[in-house]
Amino acid sequence: MTEMSQEEIKRLILKLEENHPVNEWNLYGVDLWPHIRIQLYLFLLNLGVESDKEVVLNNKTSSKEDWFKIKFRMISRFLSAIKKLHHFFKELKPKQIIFFGGHFHRTLQNGVYFNRFFDPMIAHHSLHKDIYFIEYGKVFPNSFNENAIISLHHALNSYKLLVKTRNKLSLGKNKSQARLKGYQSFYKKIQKQFPEFESLKIDESSLKKWAFKINNTKGFFLKMYRKVNPEKLLFLSYYGYDDLAAAILAAHELNLKSIDFQHGPQTNVHMAYSYWEKHPDRPYNTMPLEYWNWDINSKKNIELWANKTSLIKSKVVGHPYVTYCLNQKKDQKIDTEIFFSLQTLEIKEMLPEAIVKLIKNTNYKWVFRLHPRSNFSSVDLTDYLAENLVPNEYYVIEDALSAPLPWSLARARLHITNFSGCVIEAMMLGVPSIIIHKSGQEIFKSYFNNEKVIFLDPLDENFENEIENIMDRKTKDNPELTETQIIDPRI
Known part of the structure; x- marks a missing residue:
């Protein structure tokens, strides 16, 4: 498939947005358009780019394995997950701010792994004991202010195991029969132009599964936020990770201030940050309420669409690490x-x-x-x-x-x-x-x-x-x- 320019991608997405009721697409209380739009944007950016084929591993358990051992292992994991979660939530303390970042945002500075965007603020304003730092991905040993770091997946994976078990017992069964107005027309239009589009798994059936998962994961963050009672949440890149979509969804439900902190260029062809022309009668609940920018150009790009809502703010805060x-x-x-x-x-x-x-x-x-x-x-x-x-x-x-x-x-x-x-x-x-x-x-x-x-x-x-x-x-x-x-x- 022929590579598209950023400007061509922007025009295509905006045309689709204009011609379809994207701001009405919601399942299980989860707004879908941010997820769909960004998936589409990243897909179009990579047209014509060769990538390594994914190796699919067969993780099926051998049929010869003893049934009793399988059940015993499942029960052990379930009980271990309950114990881990109980300990995790019990240890949480009230904090003013929760930061969300990845290991790839860190640099090695004087022998310590230092988050380039958040740790300068923490160090300069002596916030070490006033915050939690949620690290998605791996956690480096010897990280700055490591007592405040929480490995997201260490706790969240236990929660997901309990949810998965509950759903298998049909206590949280996916029963939604809702249809997305105009979505079939939208999907077929893109599918006809880009056959590879199917690999994104954003057909209506897949979206139901995605929204169901996000809504379930939201429960973990609701419980954490209620225990920590933060004044605000700061994210380095609000998009690209399903768990962060659930974290932002929970913040909206509790009326907590969610903030995206700039981590790279946010110009008028970056479709995660530009030209969100259609909104529900409120902000999308999988997008943040505020955008903190390095410079005036980035701020203005957000304001071009954010000011139309009167609900979303954008401001210049500089680059703390520089x-x-x-x-x-x-x-x-x-x-x-x-x-x-x-x-x-x-x-x-x-x-x-x-x-x-x-x-x-x-x-x-x-x-x-x-x-x-x-x-x-x-x-x-x-x-x-x-x-x-x-x-x-x-x-x-x-x-x-x-x-x-x-x-x-x-x-x-x-x-x-x-x-x-x-x-x-x-x-x-x-x-x-x-x-x-x-x-x-x-x-x-x-x-x-x-x-x-x-x-x-x-x-x-x-x-x-x-x-x-x-x-x-x-x-x-x-x-x-x-x-x-x-x-x-x-x-």
Whole structure:
């Protein structure tokens, strides 16, 4: 299937939204359009991108296994789950704030795994004992403020086991006969244009199962929130994880303030953050009520649609980690010419021939920064550069965990990327950015009126000369941030 541009994806989604009653789609008290829309958006973004086939494992128990042993193991797990949950809820204490984040949001700083977005606020405002930190995914040993960290799945998996057992006993049976108005027409229209769409499992039957699951999982968070009694909940990316949808749903039910904290670019082609033109007579209950943004452009993009509801707020709070790192190292020495922020594309797409030639011909010192969820290793990158005869002494490769991003970025004269959110962080640090990918040209269109952000096409025959001219005339500006810009999340 042909790859679509971000602008084409946006137009398609908005057309579908305009022509169907998406704001009415609700099952088991769960609003469905945010889930459907974001699934569709991510699907369309990855059209034409090859991915590894999923290995399906056969987890069926051997028929030869003793029936009594199976039942005994099931009962043991059930009783263990009850015990774990009882202990978990018993140990919870009242806190002002609950943060939600993943291990991939952490960096290794002075031997401690530090959440780049939330821990600066916790450290700066001494909130260590006033919060819980819900970590979804794995929990690193030796994490900052580890006494406040809760492994979400450690407790939630026990709850899900009890719910699953209850449902098997038909005490919580899925009995909904509700139909979604106009959904069949919507689904068939997309299915006809994109046959692979079926793999998303958002047909009406699958949506019923999804909503039933979210509604069931909600119970865990309701009980936790009632025990902790937080004033607000902060999420790093509200979308993409079913458990977080349940967490936000529970927050709406208890009238708790739910906040999405910016974790990357939120421009007008990112359909999780842009152009939500249709709402119920209230906010969608699987989306947050507030959006805290790094910069004014991100705030304005949310406000374009949020202001129409009068129920959703958007504000600028700055980037706590950038400010935190500047405060730690106020006099940062510039010892790198070019900082290149990598992403999860193929290496040869991110580093096309023009970039390879630039590295070899100019003798600049380069730092290549791997993405936190990189799909290739530093060895893969070294091999690629070696195959293209790039001398080792011309570059350094940084793991996303090895050094704080702002410290590395602040040492550079120039930042180059395909479409990384580091563009915004570089602006804050006074480092000019060159965007070299057509997707980046779309994503950061609203930033090009700022001379710190420039698009250059690597296929242009003058590409290398343009970079050299920029290096000759560009000097690093003073950072825009000050110490006072680490927001206190309690306000």
